[in-house]
Amino acid sequence: MLHAAKKTCNEQLEIGVEFVLRRDNIDELAKTIRWAASSGADFIIVTQLFPYHKFLVSQTTYDANLDISISIFHEHARRAEKEGIDIRRYYDVFMKYEKSADEKKIIASVESLVADAIRQGISLNLQKLFATDHVWVDKMEKVFARARSAGTETGIKLRLPEIIPKSARRCEFVEEGSIFVSWDGNVHPCYFLWHHYRCYINGIEKIVKPRVFGNLSARGILDIWNDPHFVSFRQNVLRYDYPFCFNCDFALCDYVEGGNFEQDCYINTEPCGVCLWCMDVFQCLK
Secondary structure, three states, rough: HHHHHHHHHHOOOOOOEEEOOOOHHHHHHHHHHHHHHHHHOOOOEEEEEOOOOOOOOOHHHOOOHHHHHHHHHHHHHHHHHHHOHHHHHHHOOOOOOOOOOHHHHHHHHHHHHHHHHHHHHHOOOHHHOOOHHHHHHHHHHHHHHHHHHHHHHHHHHHEEEOOOOOOOOOOOHHHHHOEOOOOOOOEOOOOOOOOOOEEEEOOOOEOOOOOOOOOOOOOOHHHHHOOHHHHHHHHHHHOOOOEEEOOOOOOHHHHHOOOOOOOOOOOOOOOHHHOOOHHHOOOOHH
Protein backbone atom coordinates (compact mmCIF):
# COMPACT_ATOMS: atom_id res chain seq x y z
CA MET A 1 0.00 0.00 0.00
CA LEU A 2 2.85 2.37 0.78
CA HIS A 3 4.49 1.62 -2.55
CA ALA A 4 1.20 2.23 -4.33
CA ALA A 5 0.86 5.59 -2.55
CA LYS A 6 4.43 6.48 -3.48
CA LYS A 7 3.86 5.63 -7.14
CA THR A 8 0.54 7.49 -7.27
CA CYS A 9 1.22 10.52 -5.10
CA ASN A 10 4.90 11.25 -4.63
CA GLU A 11 7.94 9.44 -6.00
CA GLN A 12 10.07 11.37 -3.47
CA LEU A 13 8.39 9.54 -0.57
CA GLU A 14 10.85 7.40 1.39
CA ILE A 15 9.64 4.28 3.15
CA GLY A 16 11.50 3.13 6.24
CA VAL A 17 11.48 0.68 9.11
CA GLU A 18 12.42 1.30 12.73
CA PHE A 19 13.87 -1.49 14.84
CA VAL A 20 13.92 -1.13 18.65
CA LEU A 21 16.74 -3.13 20.23
CA ARG A 22 15.96 -5.45 23.12
CA ARG A 23 18.02 -8.22 24.61
CA ASP A 24 15.50 -10.74 23.34
CA ASN A 25 15.51 -9.57 19.70
CA ILE A 26 19.08 -8.52 18.81
CA ASP A 27 19.70 -11.75 16.89
CA GLU A 28 16.84 -10.77 14.55
CA LEU A 29 18.43 -7.47 13.51
CA ALA A 30 20.43 -8.58 10.45
CA LYS A 31 17.51 -10.69 9.21
CA THR A 32 15.13 -7.75 9.65
CA ILE A 33 17.45 -5.49 7.65
CA ARG A 34 17.42 -7.97 4.77
CA TRP A 35 13.64 -8.33 5.03
CA ALA A 36 13.18 -4.54 4.96
CA ALA A 37 15.40 -4.26 1.87
CA SER A 38 13.60 -7.09 0.09
CA SER A 39 10.27 -5.42 0.90
CA GLY A 40 11.42 -2.24 -0.85
CA ALA A 41 12.20 -0.08 2.19
CA ASP A 42 14.59 2.81 1.55
CA PHE A 43 16.05 3.00 5.03
CA ILE A 44 16.07 1.35 8.45
CA ILE A 45 16.59 3.14 11.76
CA VAL A 46 17.84 1.11 14.72
CA THR A 47 17.33 2.62 18.16
CA GLN A 48 17.94 1.59 21.73
CA LEU A 49 14.96 0.84 23.95
CA PHE A 50 13.56 3.73 26.00
CA PRO A 51 11.93 2.00 29.01
CA TYR A 52 8.63 3.53 30.09
CA HIS A 53 8.09 0.63 32.51
CA LYS A 54 10.43 -0.76 35.16
CA PHE A 55 10.15 -4.33 33.90
CA LEU A 56 11.67 -3.23 30.58
CA VAL A 57 14.92 -1.98 32.14
CA SER A 58 16.44 -5.46 31.98
CA GLN A 59 15.84 -5.50 28.21
CA THR A 60 18.07 -2.50 27.44
CA THR A 61 21.19 -3.30 25.44
CA TYR A 62 23.32 -0.15 25.89
CA ASP A 63 26.01 0.34 28.53
CA ALA A 64 25.55 2.50 31.62
CA ASN A 65 28.79 4.48 31.24
CA LEU A 66 30.11 7.23 29.00
CA ASP A 67 32.57 6.37 26.25
CA ILE A 68 35.20 8.67 27.76
CA SER A 69 34.71 7.10 31.22
CA ILE A 70 35.27 3.62 29.83
CA SER A 71 38.29 4.84 27.88
CA ILE A 72 40.07 6.24 30.94
CA PHE A 73 39.11 3.14 32.95
CA HIS A 74 40.68 0.84 30.35
CA GLU A 75 43.78 3.03 30.22
CA HIS A 76 44.37 2.67 33.98
CA ALA A 77 43.39 -1.01 33.98
CA ARG A 78 46.02 -1.76 31.30
CA ARG A 79 48.60 0.26 33.22
CA ALA A 80 47.83 -1.73 36.39
CA GLU A 81 47.97 -5.06 34.55
CA LYS A 82 51.55 -4.34 33.52
CA GLU A 83 52.34 -4.18 37.25
CA GLY A 84 50.45 -7.40 37.92
CA ILE A 85 47.46 -5.63 39.45
CA ASP A 86 43.79 -6.27 38.67
CA ILE A 87 41.87 -3.12 39.59
CA ARG A 88 38.59 -4.98 38.96
CA ARG A 89 39.11 -6.48 42.44
CA TYR A 90 38.65 -3.01 43.95
CA TYR A 91 35.24 -3.64 45.51
CA ASP A 92 36.51 -6.89 47.03
CA VAL A 93 39.32 -5.18 48.92
CA PHE A 94 38.63 -1.49 49.50
CA MET A 95 36.67 -2.05 52.75
CA LYS A 96 39.18 -4.48 54.28
CA TYR A 97 40.80 -3.23 57.46
CA GLU A 98 44.10 -4.98 56.82
CA LYS A 99 45.25 -5.00 53.22
CA SER A 100 48.09 -6.83 51.55
CA ALA A 101 50.71 -4.97 49.53
CA ASP A 102 48.94 -5.91 46.27
CA GLU A 103 45.58 -4.80 47.65
CA LYS A 104 47.06 -1.43 48.62
CA LYS A 105 48.33 -1.10 45.05
CA ILE A 106 44.79 -1.76 43.77
CA ILE A 107 43.43 1.02 45.98
CA ALA A 108 46.19 3.38 44.88
CA SER A 109 45.54 2.59 41.20
CA VAL A 110 41.84 3.34 41.51
CA GLU A 111 42.56 6.55 43.42
CA SER A 112 44.91 7.53 40.59
CA LEU A 113 42.11 6.77 38.10
CA VAL A 114 39.65 8.99 39.97
CA ALA A 115 42.17 11.81 40.34
CA ASP A 116 43.00 11.64 36.62
CA ALA A 117 39.30 11.80 35.73
CA ILE A 118 38.77 14.82 37.99
CA ARG A 119 41.70 16.63 36.38
CA GLN A 120 40.19 16.01 32.93
CA GLY A 121 36.64 16.86 34.01
CA ILE A 122 35.42 13.34 33.27
CA SER A 123 32.28 12.12 35.00
CA LEU A 124 32.72 8.71 36.64
CA ASN A 125 30.43 6.26 38.37
CA LEU A 126 32.86 3.67 39.74
CA GLN A 127 30.19 1.16 40.66
CA LYS A 128 28.80 1.16 37.13
CA LEU A 129 32.28 1.09 35.61
CA PHE A 130 33.27 -2.02 37.54
CA ALA A 131 29.92 -3.62 36.73
CA THR A 132 30.32 -3.15 32.96
CA ASP A 133 29.49 -6.39 31.14
CA HIS A 134 32.35 -6.46 28.64
CA VAL A 135 31.14 -9.78 27.22
CA TRP A 136 27.79 -8.19 26.40
CA VAL A 137 29.42 -5.12 24.83
CA ASP A 138 31.51 -7.43 22.63
CA LYS A 139 28.36 -9.33 21.64
CA MET A 140 26.58 -6.11 20.67
CA GLU A 141 29.55 -5.03 18.56
CA LYS A 142 29.33 -8.34 16.68
CA VAL A 143 25.57 -7.88 16.21
CA PHE A 144 26.19 -4.41 14.76
CA ALA A 145 28.96 -5.76 12.51
CA ARG A 146 26.51 -8.28 11.05
CA ALA A 147 23.94 -5.50 10.68
CA ARG A 148 26.40 -3.31 8.76
CA SER A 149 27.23 -6.22 6.48
CA ALA A 150 23.51 -6.79 5.80
CA GLY A 151 23.09 -3.08 5.05
CA THR A 152 26.02 -3.07 2.65
CA GLU A 153 24.87 -6.23 0.89
CA THR A 154 21.32 -4.99 0.37
CA GLY A 155 22.13 -1.33 -0.28
CA ILE A 156 19.57 -0.09 2.25
CA LYS A 157 20.38 3.06 4.22
CA LEU A 158 21.14 1.96 7.79
CA ARG A 159 21.48 4.07 10.92
CA LEU A 160 22.70 2.37 14.08
CA PRO A 161 22.71 3.80 17.62
CA GLU A 162 25.60 3.87 20.04
CA ILE A 163 26.21 0.92 22.36
CA ILE A 164 27.99 3.24 24.80
CA PRO A 165 26.64 6.81 25.25
CA LYS A 166 28.78 9.51 23.66
CA SER A 167 30.20 12.18 25.94
CA ALA A 168 30.28 14.64 23.02
CA ARG A 169 26.62 15.63 23.00
CA ARG A 170 24.71 17.05 20.03
CA CYS A 171 20.99 17.84 20.21
CA GLU A 172 19.76 17.38 16.65
CA PHE A 173 16.30 18.59 17.64
CA VAL A 174 17.54 22.04 18.64
CA GLU A 175 20.51 22.31 16.28
CA GLU A 176 18.34 21.55 13.24
CA GLY A 177 15.54 23.88 14.28
CA SER A 178 12.90 21.32 15.20
CA ILE A 179 9.74 21.87 17.21
CA PHE A 180 7.11 19.38 18.34
CA VAL A 181 3.42 20.24 18.22
CA SER A 182 1.19 18.01 20.34
CA TRP A 183 -2.44 17.14 19.63
CA ASP A 184 -3.71 20.15 21.61
CA GLY A 185 -1.56 22.68 19.72
CA ASN A 186 1.09 23.07 22.40
CA VAL A 187 4.61 23.77 21.10
CA HIS A 188 7.53 21.82 22.62
CA PRO A 189 11.28 21.92 21.90
CA CYS A 190 11.96 18.21 21.41
CA TYR A 191 10.67 14.66 21.58
CA PHE A 192 11.97 14.19 25.14
CA LEU A 193 9.86 17.07 26.49
CA TRP A 194 6.56 16.89 24.65
CA HIS A 195 4.43 14.88 27.09
CA HIS A 196 4.15 13.81 30.74
CA TYR A 197 5.54 10.36 31.51
CA ARG A 198 7.66 8.20 33.81
CA CYS A 199 10.76 6.54 32.41
CA TYR A 200 13.85 4.64 33.52
CA ILE A 201 17.29 5.70 32.27
CA ASN A 202 20.12 3.39 33.34
CA GLY A 203 18.28 2.48 36.53
CA ILE A 204 17.26 6.06 37.38
CA GLU A 205 13.52 6.57 37.66
CA LYS A 206 12.61 9.90 36.11
CA ILE A 207 9.31 11.76 35.90
CA VAL A 208 9.33 13.99 32.83
CA LYS A 209 6.97 16.91 32.44
CA PRO A 210 6.34 18.64 29.12
CA ARG A 211 8.03 21.96 28.41
CA VAL A 212 5.50 24.22 26.67
CA PHE A 213 6.37 27.55 25.02
CA GLY A 214 2.98 28.44 23.58
CA ASN A 215 -0.14 27.17 21.87
CA LEU A 216 -0.95 27.56 18.17
CA SER A 217 -4.59 28.37 18.88
CA ALA A 218 -3.46 31.60 20.54
CA ARG A 219 -0.19 32.55 18.81
CA GLY A 220 1.51 32.05 15.46
CA ILE A 221 4.35 29.58 15.20
CA LEU A 222 6.96 32.22 14.35
CA ASP A 223 5.82 34.34 17.28
CA ILE A 224 6.31 31.35 19.60
CA TRP A 225 9.64 30.44 17.97
CA ASN A 226 11.01 33.96 18.50
CA ASP A 227 9.69 34.30 22.05
CA PRO A 228 12.64 35.30 24.31
CA HIS A 229 11.98 32.38 26.67
CA PHE A 230 12.10 29.85 23.82
CA VAL A 231 15.18 31.51 22.29
CA SER A 232 16.94 31.44 25.67
CA PHE A 233 16.05 27.76 26.15
CA ARG A 234 17.57 26.80 22.80
CA GLN A 235 20.70 28.86 23.40
CA ASN A 236 21.23 27.25 26.80
CA VAL A 237 20.76 23.75 25.37
CA LEU A 238 23.44 24.39 22.76
CA ARG A 239 25.96 25.34 25.45
CA TYR A 240 25.91 21.64 26.47
CA ASP A 241 26.87 22.68 29.97
CA TYR A 242 24.77 20.25 31.97
CA PRO A 243 25.62 17.14 34.00
CA PHE A 244 25.66 13.51 32.89
CA CYS A 245 23.02 12.53 35.44
CA PHE A 246 22.82 8.81 34.66
CA ASN A 247 26.62 8.55 34.98
CA CYS A 248 26.77 10.44 38.29
CA ASP A 249 27.83 8.67 41.50
CA PHE A 250 25.75 10.87 43.80
CA ALA A 251 22.81 8.72 44.88
CA LEU A 252 19.19 9.77 45.45
CA CYS A 253 19.45 13.09 43.64
CA ASP A 254 16.20 15.02 43.94
CA TYR A 255 17.16 17.11 40.91
CA VAL A 256 16.86 14.04 38.70
CA GLU A 257 14.28 11.86 40.38
CA GLY A 258 11.85 14.51 41.54
CA GLY A 259 8.78 15.25 39.47
CA ASN A 260 8.88 19.00 40.05
CA PHE A 261 12.07 19.75 38.13
CA GLU A 262 13.21 23.37 38.43
CA GLN A 263 16.98 23.12 37.98
CA ASP A 264 19.81 20.61 37.89
CA CYS A 265 22.94 20.66 40.05
CA TYR A 266 24.57 23.05 37.58
CA ILE A 267 21.64 25.47 38.16
CA ASN A 268 20.33 24.89 34.61
CA THR A 269 16.59 25.00 34.09
CA GLU A 270 16.79 22.73 31.02
CA PRO A 271 16.31 19.07 32.08
CA CYS A 272 18.86 17.80 29.55
CA GLY A 273 21.18 16.00 31.96
CA VAL A 274 19.23 12.76 31.63
CA CYS A 275 18.56 12.98 27.88
CA LEU A 276 20.16 10.22 25.78
CA TRP A 277 18.94 11.41 22.37
CA CYS A 278 21.87 13.84 22.19
CA MET A 279 24.30 10.97 22.84
CA ASP A 280 23.04 8.94 19.85
CA VAL A 281 21.58 6.21 22.06
CA PHE A 282 17.99 6.88 21.01
CA GLN A 283 17.43 7.41 17.27
CA CYS A 284 13.64 7.65 17.03
CA LEU A 285 12.33 10.81 15.33
CA LYS A 286 15.86 12.15 14.75
